[in-house]
Amino acid sequence: MRETMEKRGFLIVLGAITLAFLLILLPFWSAIFWACVMSLLFNPVQRRLVEKFNGRQSLAALLTLLLGLIVVVIPAIAIVFGFINEGVQLYQSIENREISPSAFIERVGNAVPFLPDLLQRLGIDTSNLRSYLSDSAISLSRMISQEALNVGRNTVSFTLNLALMLYLTFFLLRDGESLVNWMRNAVPMDEERRHVLFTKFAEVSRATVKGNLVVAIVQGALGGLIFWLLDLQAPLLWAVIMAFLSLVPAVGASLVWIPVAIYMYATGDWIKASILVAYGAVIIGLADNVLRPILVGRDTKLPDYMVLFSTLGGISLLGINGFVIGPLIAALFLSFWTIFSKEFNS
Structure with missing residues (x-):
């Protein structure tokens, strides 16, 4: 009885101290x-x-x-x-x-x-x-x-x-591996569960973050470059917008350059419009199809719909940081359910 009360008391104090520590770190x-x-x-x-x-x-x-x-x-x-x-x-x-x-x-x-x-x-x-x-x-x-x-x-x-x-x-960077090992030992799970959780989460999160960030940066940079070369207004602004829209499966950055190309056709600027269409379809369009499988891989890739909704939800709740936090939470969700499904089925 006394041992049980001591454990509960220790857990309560541990939770309170952890919460206080997180509140201290909240501004940063x-x-x-x-x-x-x-x-x-x-x-x-x-x-x-x-x-x-x-x-x-x-x-x-x-x-x-x-x-x-x-x-x-x-x-x-x-x-x-x-x-x-x-x-x-x-x-x-x-x-x-x-x-x-x-x-x-x-x-x-x-x-x-x-x-x-x-x-x-x-x-x-x-x-x-x-x-x-x-x-x-x-x-x-x-x-x-x-x-x-x-x-x-x-x-x-x-x-x-x-x-x-x-x-x-x-x-x-210097102490990352020791910190990860400390976190693994601190998680109240058996070794097999810890291994599956940390391995799956590390794979999916690293692949998703790299895939999202790098593909978004590349597509935004390519879009901004062609806008600058064609002397269109605010190329950097549209580059950032295209980077965010690259998260939308199938269409992505085309939500920006296609309307601009239509407007240029409408105003009689056929040469620039044709260049923009060809560049957008070939260069910008293929960047996602070529880079994402290389950076993300097929086994560790989150489904496109999960990436889209988790990213948009993260941005709506957390602002610009949700661009990365949303998919990371989705990766953690997938990791935990992978553990549960394996154990339940076994």
């Missing part, structure tokens, strides 16, 4: 999370450098961190501030009527004469559609502008979180 959870993502992505590089430098973990972690800084962090900062600038400019252009969404729809309708008749036969009121799309474009540009300004105002907080992220990434 974004920096902690992205440090975990960085260490996860660059862990293979860390292992190779450790072998090359005869087990010198600190030197390997420092070089890996510098590589991550050059390859990921600095370009990401440049993209964020470019996105802020172009988002504000787009909103101001719409507010000043330099860009008119309704005029865009009218030109497309004039260039494709059968389109208004087709929409009317389908029971779609073109006047209401024009008004809806115009209001949606204004609302979207306003939202982008406000979010961009919020990021710009929080420069001090952004710098602090960035410094903390880089600091923690170094230690996660």
